[in-house]
């Protein structure tokens with residue numbers, strides 16, 4: 103997997119955590135389940151720091167998708183997009199694309215081959 107995909111997936115994990123911390127109800131439930139939630143500021147600082155390392159065009163694409171979907175970037179598993187479960191064309195798996203970030207033609211999410 104390319105480094106920038108790895109960064110983007112880490113960024114997404116942070117975004118999901120930030121959303122959970124912002125959601126008071128979820129935060130309360132997680133706390134009552136014994137999870138320790140780190141501060142929102144620390145999470146946002148970490149997010150900003152990570153975002154600086156990602157090429158702007160890629161970050162921009164991700165941000166637009168993340169506004170629509172909770173999970174905007176996904177690994178391809180069993181030749182399917184795990185976002186919408188559509189079977190992907192075999193051309194996706196040719197070596198020419200194996201290091202590229204792909205787009206699901208059905209839902210538009212970003213896909214990578216792990």
Ligand SMILES: [Zn+2]
Nearest residue numbers: 183186206209
């Ligand atoms: Zn899809």
